[in-house]
Amino acid sequence: MIISFSTDMSPGKSSKSKKDKTVIATALLAIIIICTLTVFLTVTYYPDIIENLFKEEQAIEPGDLADVHYIGRYASNNTIFDSSYEDPENKTGGNPLQVFVTLNSSETPPDEYNTYSNMIGEDFVEGFIEGLDGLKTNQVATIGPLTAEKAYGISPKVGDTIDFSAAAGIEYILKILDIKENVPMPPELAQYFGDEPTTIYILREESHYVGEIIDTYTDALGTPIWENATVVTKINETLLWKYTTPPEGEYENLTWVDINLIEGYQIIYPQNASKITTINETTIILTHYPEINKSIKLFDANNPAGADYIIESITNEKIVAYLNGTSEENKTIREFDITITIQRNETQNITQAYPKVWLEYALSIIRSFDSSLKLSLNPVADETVNFEVKIVKVYKPS
Numbered sequence: 001m002i003i004s005f006s007t008d009m010s011p012g013k014s015s016k017s018k019k020d021k022t023v024i025a026t027a028l029l030a031i032i033i034i035c036t037l038t039v040f041l042t043v044t045y046y047p048d049i050i051e052n053l054f055k056e057e058q059a060i061e062p063g064d065l066a067d068v069h070y071i072g073r074y075a076s077n078n079t080i081f082d083s084s085y086e087d088p089e090n091k092t093g094g095n096p097l098q099v100f101v102t103l104n105s106s107e108t109p110p111d112e113y114n115t116y117s118n119m120i121g122e123d124f125v126e127g128f129i130e131g132l133d134g135l136k137t138n139q140v141a142t143i144g145p146l147t148a149e150k151a152y153g154i155s156p157k158v159g160d161t162i163d164f165s166a167a168a169g170i171e172y173i174l175k176i177l178d179i180k181e182n183v184p185m186p187p188e189l190a191q192y193f194g195d196e197p198t199t200i201y202i203l204r205e206e207s208h209y210v211g212e213i214i215d216t217y218t219d220a221l222g223t224p225i226w227e228n229a230t231v232v233t234k235i236n237e238t239l240l241w242k243y244t245t246p247p248e249g250e251y252e253n254l255t256w257v258d259i260n261l262i263e264g265y266q267i268i269y270p271q272n273a274s275k276i277t278t279i280n281e282t283t284i285i286l287t288h289y290p291e292i293n294k295s296i297k298l299f300d301a302n303n304p305a306g307a308d309y310i311i312e313s314i315t316n317e318k319i320v321a322y323l324n325g326t327s328e329e330n331k332t333i334r335e336f337d338i339t340i341t342i343q344r345n346e347t348q349n350i351t352q353a354y355p356k357v358w359l360e361y362a363l364s365i366i367r368s369f370d371s372s373l374k375l376s377l378n379p380v381a382d383e384t385v386n387f388e389v390k391i392v393k394v395y396k397p398s
Contacts, residue, residue, distance in 0.1 A: 153376025
């Protein structure tokens with residue numbers, strides 16, 4: 001084996017080699033400085049870039065959180081009806097929708113993602129949530145066409161039933177008896193919903209039945225004065241009939257509360273100061289026997305927090321009391337009946353008129369508890385729609 005070495009050490013070649021090495025070293029140093037500075041700036045100001053450079057994009061799965069830009073269009077004519085973009089035509093501005101990807105509308109996201117939900121505005125759109133499954137960060141896709149049942153629901157019609165039980169916590173089902181369009185707002189509702197003409201829905205309580213126990217007479221805490229004493233005897237489309245039989249042995253030492261929903265007042269008489277004095281097949285006569293200086297509490301429109309009336313005198317027919325806190329020279333006097341006549345056989349209206357704005361809100365609340373509800377008063381109800389979505393970011397909760 002022959003090994004040779006170059007021994008050419010001429011001054012010209014040596015000088016040139018050193019110069020080349022110096023240039024290369026300088027260039028390498030500049031590249032290292034630029035790379036180091038780039039990494040430093042990236043890590044400092046754009047950590048998401050580093051994270052995404054080395055992270056495989058993950059597909060959305062149920063239970064994930066996602067920031068999603070969307071454009072909603074009617075399938076019939078491609079017209080935009082809603083968008084998360086400020087300028088949906090150019091897809092600029094706005095804020096992405098913060099979505100909790102779950103079909104269980106009553107499920108809540110982890111605490112650190114409490115601003116996320118599976119609602120678009122006030123509506124649960126089942127097909128939208130289903131369509132996000134499997135999409136990845138930066139992916140653009142079209143979800144749809146979604147039928148009304150999978151999108152914004154079906155407009156309610158006469159004969160439909162609405163189950164409020166999940167939201168109310170008790171069995172509470174209403175049936176639509178009538179729909180009156182473009183009618184005046186009922187006066188008793190105008191103070192809450194305004195006096196503009198509206199659509200009125202007449203709803204019937206469906207949960208009542210013959211033999212049902214209704215605790216009609218209750219104390220200030222809502223506890224029955226006579227437990228299991230009033231039973232439903234008959235029901236028709238708009239009314240029920242109920243009959244009251246006070247239990248024997250519970251005729252005296254009653255703490256009576258007189259509630260009048262029509263006139264809008266509630267009167268709480270002194271504790272253990274009322275009793276049944278007469279009872280027959282049709283009526284119950286209740287008499288109050290309060291002591292002087294005891295207090296009667298009145299709640300009404302003028303006294304929503306309650307006003308105390310101090311008993312000053314008692315006649316055969318009236319209890320005379322003055323408003324606590326008024327001066328001797330300027331007493332506010334009120335008289336209360338000393339007896340009350342209770343009809344043992346009473347009727348109760350089981351229908352109620354609700355304006356569209358109330359029912360629209362109620363349906364959105366129910367859908368947040370029960371995603372199977374298809375009834376909706378959303379302006380896009382009954383429509384088949386498409387959603388163009390862009391997945392901005394996906395979060396995998398720990």
